[in-house]
Amino acid sequence: MRAFKLCTSVFAVFLATINTLSAKQQTDTPSEVNDGRQLFIANCAVCHGPDGDSVPGVDLGHGKFKRASSYDDLVEIISAGVPGTAMPAFSKVFEGKGECLNCHSVKNKGSRLGPDLAEIGAVRRMIELERSLLEPNAEILLQNRMVRLVTRDGITITGRLLNQDTFSVQLIDSKERLLSFQKSSLKEYAFVDKSPMPTYRDKLNPGELADLVSYLVSLKGIGGQ
Ligand code: HEC
Ligand code: HEC
Incomplete structure (x- = not known):
């Protein structure tokens, strides 16, 4: 129970740090903090620890970074990883196996057939993003x-x-x-009625889906157009 509480606050602080670093202030609702905590536990805690401070020199909850000095840097690091270290690139599925750029764009990269996703993490909840990937036809805005x-x-x-x-x-x-x-x-x-977007239910394994959703959630459209 204590660990659970701790994680919630760590991710809340992490999000707050990100938002403080960003020029455009955002207010995260409790559900977003909750989504963030789930993602953090599923994808990041294995290396960064439940408190976000297990990687030497990096304390995500307290805004202590080795490389990042702006919000853009954080997005870039989460997206591209840190080559030569264990920090993985979370955009790998998006740009690689998922072939999302065939239809979508992020920061002027990709196609305009589908909607631009540069701000998708700011306007959709995690559960909505998952549904878009698993059942593209369930709801078309x-x-x-x-x-x-x-x-x-x-x-x-x-x-x-x-x-x-x-x-x-x-x-x-x-x-x-x-x-x-x-x-x-x-x-x-x-x-x-039908979306041209394929379902990724059988194309990606659960780990790849989780990576992909983490990446989408990090796309908050702040800075670096
Ligand atoms: C497999 C291990 C691993 C996973 C999983 C992982 N990281 Fe990392 N991460 C690292 C390591 C190691 C570093 C330090 C890289 C370096 O030496 O610069 C790092 C660095 C970072 C940094 C840069 C900090 C700085 O000093 O500038 C951020 C931000 C970060 N990770 C966020 C995340 C987030 C968010 C997730 C989950 C979505 C995540 N990481 C998942 C291993 C991991
Ligand atoms: C063949 C083209 C195509 C591919 C490939 C594709 N999409 Fe889509 N996607 C679309 C279109 C068109 C829409 C808008 C209609 C709809 O909602 O289905 C859409 C909608 C979405 C939405 C909902 C947007 C919103 O405003 O809520 C998300 C999220 C999304 N796609 C993510 C992805 C990701 C991530 C990938 C790669 C794993 C991907 N898409 C691959 C065409 C595609």
């Missing part, structure tokens, strides 16, 4: 919906809806072209 349209010339185009009004529609297609159509020039126009 209004702003992320895909549309399928057929022009009067019979050309079919599928893409992510960027904008629409009474008369026109703008979308981005799989080749990342920004397209705009007058609705009057279309024969068909409809939302697509």
Whole structure:
């Protein structure tokens, strides 16, 4: 019980440290602190210890770092790891096996077919991120919906809806072209129910999924555009 309490406070302090270092202040809700604690225990405590101070010279809970001097540095270290040390790169699954950059972007890297994920850790809870990966079709947010349209010339185009009004529609297609159509020039126009995003339930093992979610949670969109 004591250890449990300790961990909660350690991650709360860690988050607070990160937020203090960041230019853009954020207020973490208790559920975010809770998510953070779970992630910390699952992915970080094995090396950093439950108090965050097991790696010599590094005390995550008290903002004592060997290399990092800004929030950006922390995000970069968690993302890329520290080569030549045990600190792993948490973006490995995202950029490698998961092939997420085929459809998503982070800091101008990747594709714009799917929504940009540079701030995803600030706007979604851990449980929502996990669901996106395991059941992409369970909930598709209004702003992320895909549309399928057929022009009067019979050309079919599928893409992510960027904008629409009474008369026109703008979308981005799989080749990342920004397209705009007058609705009057279309024969068909409809939302697509299914997400083009595959489920990662069988593609990634639990360890890889946990790494991936840690990485997504760390993407809070602060600094370094
Ligand atoms: C397999 C062991 C291991 C795991 C797992 C691990 N780390 Fe590390 N981490 C290290 C080591 C070792 C260092 C020190 C690297 C060095 O010598 O600079 C480090 C360094 C860091 C630093 C840089 C501190 C500084 O001095 O600048 C941060 C921040 C950090 N880790 C955060 C995390 C977070 C957050 C997690 C979980 C999401 C995590 N680490 C998981 C081993 C690990
Ligand atoms: C084939 C393209 C494709 C691939 C590959 C893909 N995604 Fe997606 N993803 C999308 C599209 C399109 C959406 C928006 C529609 C939806 O919600 O499914 C989306 C939605 C998401 C969302 C929800 C966004 C929100 O605003 O809540 C997350 C999180 C996400 N993807 C993460 C990932 C990660 C992590 C990977 C790699 C493991 C990945 N995606 C791989 C196309 C893709």
